[in-house]
Amino acid sequence: MSLITAEKISKEFTRKGKSKKRFEVLKETSFEINKGTVTEIIGRSGGGKSTFVSILSGLLQPDTGKVYYEGKDLYELSDDERSKLRNKKFGIIPQDHMVFKNLSVIENLLLVKEMYGTEDKEEENERLAEELLNKVGLKDYASYKAGELSGGELRRLAIARALINDPEVIFADEPSGDLDEENTKNVLSIFRELTEQGKAVILVTHDREAIQYADYIYRMDLGNLKEEKL
Amino acid sequence: MRFRFNLALKNIKARAGRSSLLIIICAILAASVFGGSVFIRSIQNGLHSYEKRLGADIIVIPEEVKEEGSFDGILLQGIPDTFYMDRSVLEKVKETEGVEIASYQFFLASANAGCCDSPVQIIGFDPETDFSIQPWIREAYEGEITDGDLIVGSNIVIPPNRQLRFYNVTLNVAAKLEKTGTGLDNAVFGNIETIKSLIRSADSLGFEDFKDVDPDSVISAVMVRNEKGYDVYKTAGNINIPIEGVNAVTSQKMIYGIAQGLKNVSGIIGIITGLVWVLSIIILIALFSLIAGERVRELAILRITGASKKIITGALLWEAFLIALIGSVSGIAAISIVYFPFADTIKRSLELPVLQPGAGFMILTGFITIILSIIICGVTWSLCVLRIAARDTGLLSKEGV
Numbered sequence: 001m002s003l004i005t006a007e008k009i010s011k012e013f014t015r016k017g018k019s020k021k022r023f024e025v026l027k028e029t030s031f032e033i034n035k036g037t038v039t040e041i042i043g044r045s046g047g048g049k050s051t052f053v054s055i056l057s058g059l060l061q062p063d064t065g066k067v068y069y070e071g072k073d074l075y076e077l078s079d080d081e082r083s084k085l086r087n088k089k090f091g092i093i094p095q096d097h098m099v100f101k102n103l104s105v106i107e108n109l110l111l112v113k114e115m116y117g118t119e120d121k122e123e124e125n126e127r128l129a130e131e132l133l134n135k136v137g138l139k140d141y142a143s144y145k146a147g148e149l150s151g152g153e154l155r156r157l158a159i160a161r162a163l164i165n166d167p168e169v170i171f172a173d174e175p176s177g178d179l180d181e182e183n184t185k186n187v188l189s190i191f192r193e194l195t196e197q198g199k200a201v202i203l204v205t206h207d208r209e210a211i212q213y214a215d216y217i218y219r220m221d222l223g224n225l226k227e228e229k230l
Numbered sequence: 231m232r233f234r235f236n237l238a239l240k241n242i243k244a245r246a247g248r249s250s251l252l253i254i255i256c257a258i259l260a261a262s263v264f265g266g267s268v269f270i271r272s273i274q275n276g277l278h279s280y281e282k283r284l285g286a287d288i289i290v291i292p293e294e295v296k297e298e299g300s301f302d303g304i305l306l307q308g309i310p311d312t313f314y315m316d317r318s319v320l321e322k323v324k325e326t327e328g329v330e331i332a333s334y335q336f337f338l339a340s341a342n343a344g345c346c347d348s349p350v351q352i353i354g355f356d357p358e359t360d361f362s363i364q365p366w367i368r369e370a371y372e373g374e375i376t377d378g379d380l381i382v383g384s385n386i387v388i389p390p391n392r393q394l395r396f397y398n399v400t401l402n403v404a405a406k407l408e409k410t411g412t413g414l415d416n417a418v419f420g421n422i423e424t425i426k427s428l429i430r431s432a433d434s435l436g437f438e439d440f441k442d443v444d445p446d447s448v449i450s451a452v453m454v455r456n457e458k459g460y461d462v463y464k465t466a467g468n469i470n471i472p473i474e475g476v477n478a479v480t481s482q483k484m485i486y487g488i489a490q491g492l493k494n495v496s497g498i499i500g501i502i503t504g505l506v507w508v509l510s511i512i513i514l515i516a517l518f519s520l521i522a523g524e525r526v527r528e529l530a531i532l533r534i535t536g537a538s539k540k541i542i543t544g545a546l547l548w549e550a551f552l553i554a555l556i557g558s559v560s561g562i563a564a565i566s567i568v569y570f571p572f573a574d575t576i577k578r579s580l581e582l583p584v585l586q587p588g589a590g591f592m593i594l595t596g597f598i599t600i601i602l603s604i605i606i607c608g609v610t611w612s613l614c615v616l617r618i619a620a621r622d623t624g625l626l627s628k629e630g631v
C-alpha cells in the first residue's frame with residue numbers, strides 16, 4: 001500500500017554565481033513509497049538525491065506537482081500541521097551531522113520526543129531513548145556531550161533520533177557514509193526490522209552492501225529518476 | 231509553551247559563553263538607564279527640596295560672605311560656619327519697600343557636640359516672626375518649641391535619652407526633620423533664647439568661639455518674604471543700595487546656580503547613557519548576527535526533527551526574553567550595589583543637593599528599565615535571527631540553508 005505518493009514533482013534552483021543560471025535539479029517525476037519496503041536511491045554526487053528526499057519529507061516545496069502522505073497533500077497543510085506530522089510520522093537522518101553538539105546525547109533524543117508535549121512522561125521517554133541508544137551501539141554514551149562523538153557515532157545518534165517517535169517513514173540520506181562494516185550491517189538490519197513492522201524506509205546510499213536489503217532501487221541522474229532492476 | 235521555554239533555557243545553558251556575553255551587555259544597558267535615571271532624579275529631588283527649604287524669597291547676609299560662598303556651604307554641604315552683621319539691619323530691611331515679612335536667623339558653628347562625628351551647624355530663629363523654618367518643623371513636630379528645645383536635621387543621631395549637650399548645656403530633642411538632601415540635614419534648630427544660653431555657657435566655660443558675639447546686637451541673616459506682585463529683584467536692590475555692608479540674594483539666583491549644575495550633570499549623564507546605548511546596541515546586533523550563523527544550523531536541526539516555525543520563533547523569543555530579563559535584573563542589582571554606598575561621596579563631590587527618590591520611583595524605574603531591555607533585546611534579536619527562522623529551503627541538500 002502506498003504511504004507516500006509524489007505526483008509530477010519538479011524543482012529548479014538558481015545558481016548564485018554571476019550568470020544566475022537556473023537549472024533543473026529534479027525533472028518532472030512521479031513516485032511511490034509503499035509500507036513495509038526499503039526503497040533505495042542511488043546516483044552520482046550532485047544528482048539531486050538529497051533535494052528529492054527534502055521534497056518528499058515536507059522540507060522543501062517543489063515547484064510543480066504534489067506530495068501526498070496517506071492521501072494528505074503535504075504542501076497544502078499548514079506549517080504547524082506539516083511540522084507535527086514530520087515529528088510524529090517521519091524519521092529523518094540528514095546527510096550532514098545535524099545534532100546539537102552542546103547538548104548531551106540523550107538530550108538530543110529527548111528534545112525530539114518532547115517537542116509536542118510529552119515532557120510529563122520523563123521517565124518513560126528516557127527509558128525509550130536509552131533503549132534506542134543501546135540499539136545503535138551508543139549504550140554508554142547517553143550523558144556525553146554530542147560534540148565529543150566521532151563521525152560514525154554522530155551518525156548513529158542521528159539514526160536513534162530519527163526513530164525516537166516510532167515513525168512510519170524513515171528518510172535516511174547516506175546513513176552508512178561514515179560507518180564501519182559492522183555498524184553498517186547493524187543499521188541496515190534495524191531498517192529491515194522496521195519494514196517488518198510495516199514501516200517504509202527511503203535510503204539514499206552508495207553502499208554496495210545496502211543493495212541486498214532493497215526492495216526497490218532508483219537511480220537519480222541529472223534530475224531524472226529511473227527504476228533499476230534488482 | 232513549556233517545550234519552547236525549556237528549549238530556550240537549554241540553549242542558554244548549552245551556550246554559556248555566548249549567553250553570558252549577551253546577558254552582560256543587557257546588564258550594562260539596564261544599569262546605565264536605571265543608574266542614570268535614579269541619579270538625575272536624586273538631583274532633581276534635591277533641588278526641589280532645597281528650593282522648598284530655603285523658604286524665603288530674599289536672604290540678606292553680611293557683605294563679606296563673598297558671593298554666597300559659605301552660605302552655600304551651610305545650605306548645600308552642611309559645612310558649619312558663622313558670620314554676623316549688626317542687628318539694625320533687620321529693622322532697615324523691614325522698612326524696605328517690597329518686603330512683606332523679615333525675620334532674622336542666628337548661626338552658630340559648634341565644636342564637637344558629643345552627638346556627632348562632625349561639628350554641626352546651629353541655627354537660631356525668632357519664633358515670633360519666623361516663616362521659613364517653622365512651617366517645615368510643623369511637618370515633623372506639632373508641639374510648642376520652648377526654650378531649651380532642639381529640632382534636629384535628619385543626619386543628626388539622637389541619643390536614647392533624647393538629649394544633646396552643647397557647651398555643657400543639655401537640650402531636649404523635640405523632633406527630627408525629614409531628609410532634604412541639603413546641608414540642613416546636618417543642622418540643629420532652636421529658638422533664639424536657646425542659642426543665647428549656649429553662648430553664655432560657652433563664654434563661662436572659657437571657649438573663645440563666641441567671645442565677640444553678642445546675640446542681642448548681632449544677627450547672621452535676614453530672611454525676607456517678598457510682597458506679592460512686587461518684583462523680587464527690585465526688592466533686593468531696595469535692600470542692597472541703601473543698607474551698608476549687606477548682600478541681599480534672591481533665592482531664585484541661588485537656585486539658578488544649582489539648576490545650572492543640575493543641567494550640566496544631567497547633560498553629561500545623558501550623553502554617557504546615550505553612548506552606552508548606541509555602543510551596546512551595535513555590539514548586540516554584531517553579536518546576534520554572528521550567532522545567526524550558528525543559528526542556521528540549530529534551526530535546521532529543529533526543522534528536520536519537526537519543529538514548526540511557531541515553536542522555533544517561540545523558543546527564540548523566550549531566549550531573548552530570558553536573556554534580557556536576567557541581564558537587566560542583574561544590571562539593576564549591580565548598579566545599586568555600586569551606586570548606593572557611594573551616593574554620599576558623589577553628592578559631596580558634586581556640590582549639589584542629592585535626595586534619593588522613594589521606593590515607588592525606584593521600583594517603577596526598575597520595571598520600565600526591564601521592559602525597555604526586553605524590547606531592545608527582542609527587536610534586535612528578531613532583526614537578526616527570526617528572519618532566518620522563516621526560511622528553509624533545501625535543509626537536507628545544503629547545510630547552510
Ligand SMILES: Nc1ncnc2c1ncn2[C@@H]1O[C@H](COP(=O)(O)OP(=O)(O)OP(=O)(O)O)[C@@H](O)[C@H]1O
Pocket residue numbers: 013014015025043044045046047048049050051052095623624626627628631
Ligand atoms: N538550496 C540550493 N540552492 C541552489 N542549489 C542547490 C540547493 N540545494 C542543492 N543545490 C544544487 O542542486 C544539486 C543537487 O544537490 P543534492 O544535494 O540534491 O545532490 P545529491 O544527489 O544529494 O548529492 P550528494 O550525493 O553529493 O549528496 C547540486 O548541484 C547542488 O549544488
Ligand SMILES: [Mg+2]
Pocket residue numbers: 049050051095173627
Ligand atoms: Mg546528498
